[in-house]
Amino acid sequence: MKVCTDAASRYPSNYNAWSHRIWVLQNMAQGNLKVLHDELSSMREWVSMHVSDHSGFHYRQFLLKALVRELSQSMHHHHAPWPSLGSSSPRSPSPDPQPGHPPHQANGEATAAAPCPSPATPEDQSSVAAVPQLFHQEMELCTDLIQSFPGHETLWCHRRHIFYLWHHWRRDHDHHEGQGRGSEFPQLNHTDDGLSRHPHTASPRGVGLDRVESRNGQAQEGQNAMEVDGVGVPDPRDTKRLKRGPPDPCPPALPSEHGFVASVLDGCRSPEQGCFALAYRKWLDSVIGQ
């Protein structure tokens, strides 16, 4: 790993160094959540100092994908307590006795053969919370870098990748968790283990709720099945849990992304930055907006 870092530092956008790094992880640390998390945090500094190094950011995209895959696997396993399943290899889609992808059969067959998923386990909860949190943090990093270092296309490309991953994960996740939603999410907030480090993390209002954008004047005032405290806006008294730092604590969403583009264009002095912002907006509308 040190060799990889060294090589990456010497030659910009060093595809070989980074693909080797990926190879090392895949072959020596397969599915190891801790390693993935550590890599994500240790590479933060590196990419911040190499903002036009596409390979570095591509590596982060790989890490995120791997983490999401691992966490989603463990999430869906808790919903499908088949004794025969064991722990499936994260990398094998085919040799699976169950019809289709393990995640897909979670809801249907689980309810038939096993008792209804009752209070989800702590691991399950932190897996659920961890994914949006991961995306949120990555988007925050991206925002920070875009604002600090205007005019680097790599950063905007990275943003596209992350948002795309998030968008699709959320779509898939919402699809699978259709059944268990009501019981599962309200308990999100009680898991402080994973969230305690991050005071302003994934919104307690649930995962990726575009509609809870008070900025757009659509704040949910009343009771919502997803909300624990039943308020649409942060209760000023409840400072500890709902401590808000910087403006937008919600997981990424289309309206907030448009807001971001607008704010960049507003304060922007670099012509390239302006171009990249506009291109990103166009991408959002044409690719995501569908």
Next chain:
Amino acid sequence: MKLFSLSVLYKGTTKSNLLKAAYDLSSFSFFQKSSVQEFMTFTSDLIVQRSSIGSRASVKEQEYLCHVYVRNDSLGAVVIADGEYPSRVCFTLLDKVLEEFSRQVSSIDWPSGSPDTVHYTALDSYLAKYQNPREADAMSKVQAELDETKIILHNTMESLLERGEKLDDLVQKSEHLGNQSKAFYKTARKQNSCCEVM
């Protein structure tokens, strides 16, 4: 993102005068270091010479960006950075260095000074500190004083030259470059390969 050199010079009427310089050559191989340093000095000198008094400019040369500020009192500074390093922070650095330098070194010494005679030691630490732009400078997004539209952008070193002037000739005549560096430059140009340093 990296800073490679930081120099303070005096823009005289016919030539400029190097007063002090600091270099970070850690990313260059051992055999390249001395040539690289010489070329950076040569470049900084040339840039100050060809910049008007009271101007700021950024000169691009291959993957390097040289940012210069020549004050109204003819004191100038040049920082050579890579393409990633935010130029705004560079100009903040140049302002800062010149301000401090002018306070510590009397203007009488500027026209005739040299790195050996001038007493100013902060350049090395500035260069080191500013390797990380966000730590060194709050990177305030609103810089009321610095009008970025006034910064002249040069896409090559050539655009600094007078009509008919050739960079090759300037290299040949330069006092800053040793024979090895000059020979290296010549070979690189002949082979038409990108001279890594110039």
